[in-house]
Amino acid sequence: MTLAGFQHLPGYFDAIAQNELMREVERILERAPFYRPTMPRSGKPLSVEMANAGSLGWVTDKDGGYRYQATHPVTGEPWPPIPESLLRLWAELSSYPLPPEACLINLYRAGSKLGSHVDADEQETRAPVISVSLGDDAAFHIGGLKRSDPKTRLLLRSGDVVVLGGEARLAYHGIDRIYSGTSQLVPGGGRINLTLRRVTRADF
Numbered sequence: 346m347t348l349a350g351f352q353h354l355p356g357y358f359d360a361i362a363q364n365e366l367m368r369e370v371e372r373i374l375e376r377a378p379f380y381r382p383t384m385p386r387s388g389k390p391l392s393v394e395m396a397n398a399g400s401l402g403w404v405t406d407k408d409g410g411y412r413y414q415a416t417h418p419v420t421g422e423p424w425p426p427i428p429e430s431l432l433r434l435w436a437e438l439s440s441y442p443l444p445p446e447a448c449l450i451n452l453y454r455a456g457s458k459l460g461s462h463v464d465a466d467e468q469e470t471r472a473p474v475i476s477v478s479l480g481d482d483a484a485f486h487i488g489g490l491k492r493s494d495p496k497t498r499l500l501l502r503s504g505d506v507v508v509l510g511g512e513a514r515l516a517y518h519g520i521d522r523i524y525s526g527t528s529q530l531v532p533g534g535g536r537i538n539l540t541l542r543r544v545t546r547a548d549f
C-alpha cells in the first residue's frame with residue numbers, strides 16, 4: 346500500500362522522447378555541469394552528482410547545507426531554463442496552476458544510491474514533486490510519513506514518471522541500487538533522474 350497521491354507511470358516517455366530529453370539534458374549540462382554535492386556539517390560527499398535547470402536549483406554543501414539558489418555553486422552562473430517538454434509534463438500531471446521553478450538533475454553511476462529522504466526544502470508543498478527516470482534501471486522505495494513506516498519497492502526504468510503529491514508529498518523514498526548496464530541512454534553509462542519542483546509558496 347502506498348499513500349494517496351503517489352503515482353508510478355511506467356513508460357510515460359517512449360524511446361524517441363527519452364532520446365530527445367537526454368539531448369536537452371546534455372544541452373543544460375554544457376552550461377551547468379555536474380558537481381559533487383556534500384552533506385551539511387560533515388562534508389561527506391553524496392554518491393550522486395547533481396546539476397539543475399530553472400530559476401532555482403537545489404544544492405547542498407558542508408558550509409551552506411540544503412538550500413535552493415539561483416546560481417551554480419561552482420561556476421556562479423544562473424541555471425539554464427527548464428526544457429519545454431518538462432514544463433508540458435508538469436502542466437499535464439501536477440494539478441498545480443503555476444510552473445515548476447526547479448529541475449534537479451541527479452546522476453547515478455554504477456554503485457550510486459540515494460538514502461531514504463523526504464523532499465522538504467520547498468515552501469510550496471501543495472505542489473507535487475514529479476520525476477523522470479532516464480538510463481539504467483533503479484530499485485526505488487516509497488514508504489510513509491515516518492521513516493519506520495513499511496516500504497513498497499519498485500523498479501524505475503528509463504522513461505518512467507513518478508509523482509509524489511497529496512498525502513505522498515512528504516513520504517520517505519529513496520534509491521537502493523542501480524542496475525548497471527541495463528540501458529545505453531546515458532553517455533558514459535548510468536542513470537539520470539530529473540525532479541521538477543515548485544519551491545516558493547504562491548498566493549492563490
Ligand code: MD6
Nearest residue numbers: 464474475476507509520538
Ligand atoms: C530518484 N527520486 O529517482 C530519486 N523525489 O533518483 C526522488 O528523490 C524523488 O523520484 C521526489 C519525487 C519523486 C522522486
Ligand code: FE
Nearest residue numbers: 462463464518
Ligand atoms: Fe526525493
